[in-house]
């Protein structure tokens with residue numbers, strides 16, 4: 001959220017700018033870090049599908065910014081292989097939908113090498129991938145993070161603001177495990193796309209170096225009546241609902257960004273649930289088998305007796321993402337659907 | 348043996364289809380900038396001869412698969428301009444009832460699958476169409492459109508080899524427009540021609556001038572006839588160029604204006620027009636008539652799309668299963 005004054009030693013950055021800084025800092029710090037992907041370093045090109053790498057070839061050149069053919073299996077496979085040999089690749093998928101092209105490299109190779117080698121090898125790679133519906137239809141609008149949150153050996157990160165995007169990407173690069181790093185298409189820019197509610201998407205980012213740990217959730221807004229857990233655009237919708245319900249109904253929502261889905265920071269989550277007694281989970285991934293189901297199951301297991309109402313999940317409807325804006329908006333979790341769920345558990 | 352030149356009426360029909368595609372794309376771009384059409388766009392100005400020549404060589408009962416850049420393929424295969432335009436508007440009257448959008452245009456009634464926006468995605472699925480036609484002894488043929496960029500996906504190689512060993516009635520149509528998004532072909536292949544790759548799988552391949560609709564149609568007819576006769580797949584590499592950016596917001600900084608100008612001189616529509624005039628097969632009045640007709644069709648399509656209803660979200664949950 002915009003604040004009138006930016007504290008000294010910080011600037012406001014977009015997520016794209018923050019990610020670019022994280023990449024540049026890690027590449028400067030560690031010679032073993034390199035980038036690999038499609039359309040990332042071509043002169044006069046795009047700097048990646050969403051411009052995150054723009055300008056980086058000036059400093060790092062084409063040897064460490066590896067432009068590939070349209071070959072996702074080769075991108076992921078090369079990242080796995082180089083990681084096994086001690087490099088720390090940051091691989092790029094233009095859209096997370098294309099991760100299905102390289103499921104084998106990620107799920108059968110990256111995730112399993114550690115165990116298969118009896119702990120003698122590790123695969124320190126990062127795979128960045130944009131998720132989310134943005135009127136591009138069924139094959140460019142999925143939020144597939146739950147597929148990966150199911151795989152032992154992978155870590156899964158979802159970032160929603162510039163501060164955590166930067167701190168977490170730096171941690172992901174330094175992590176010795178394969179990290180799937182999911183960003184939302186509607187959250188990269190400055191102006192805040194209309195579909196994202198016209199938000200100011202810049203955040204304060206310190207000038208000096210910092211890391212933010214994988215596996216730690218953050219409380220974005222404190223409240224005593226109900227716990228809302230959400231990522232990406234859904235997080236901002238939850239914050240809007242929280243403001244609305246505070247003013248209109250005196251309901252105080254505690255809104256939590258889990259940031260890492262695997263491993264999940266249940267300590268932060270359950271502390272909140274024990275305080276509020278109510279839990280609503282919101283994500284743009286589809287409902288059935290989505291990561292919200294895992295959070296709900298674990299909440300039932302680990303803090304059922306703290307609950308005063310059924311756990312609710314608000315998720316994308318169980319259909320592929322349709323193109324027409326009216327349909328797309330009906331599929332993804334809306335402010336209205338979130339508000340209804342919160343009112344229900346608080347009734 | 349010099350291949351025969353098609354009849355003037357056929358040539359004028361090819362001209363009409365190419366012009367329809369060109370003007371459809373120009374309208375769509377304008378309507379997109381005006382905010383009437385949502386989402387994103389991948390357009391095919393410059394590549395009209397490939398879609399037109401190939402689809403003209405197919406029968407109505409034959410099928411095509413397409414890509415993220417499907418508008419031209421759709422119109423050439425016979426998707427109605429109304430249904431295509433309404434789909435781009437996301438309307439219930441669109442060819443995919445507003446569910447598909449620009450990247451998934453298609454219409455089973457005219458033999459076009461919803462376009463597949465996963466690069467290379469069609470190259471394996473098309474073998475299934477071919478297998479079905481072979482097993483069912485239907486005599487149908489399937490054509491698969493894809494870019495040169497797609498030939499670096501494993502799917503291209505798996506599809507080509509499988510079609511070859513099974514002798515499937517498939518035609519692989521590569522539109523080599525030199526760039527996959529911002530990436531020049533020579534940066535991602537040491538082999539200069541896509542056609543050369545077909546040899547590795549025992550598949551006949553031919554390089555065709557993709558800016559010459561007659562040449563494309565001729566090569567496609569041969570390939571389709573071979574496929575229909577049970578002689579297996581052919582790969583056509585059509586040398587072409589997209590006059591516009593990769594997608595709606597592409598400033599084309601990765602290629603030179605000189606190169607663009609050179610290709611524009613080879614505009615397939617202008618080229619055919621000159622030929623027809625030279626041969627005396629058509630005069631300015633004939634072209635004016637075609638232009639007027641195309642404009643009227645597009646006026647009607649836009650009006651139809653604008654006045655069509657939005658899809659009803661209440662029906663949405665029923666859409667995922669048969």
Ligand SMILES: Cc1ncc(C[n+]2csc(CCOP(=O)(O)OP(=O)(O)O)c2C)c(N)n1
Pocket residue numbers: 038070072094098101415416464465466467493494495496497498524526527528593
């Ligand atoms: C599997 C997959 N990878 C990447 C993309 C993103 N993408 C869309 S179009 C495109 C370039 C395709 O180039 P080409 O196949 O030559 O077709 P053209 O765009 O030139 O028509 C890319 C990389 C995608 N849609 N699918």
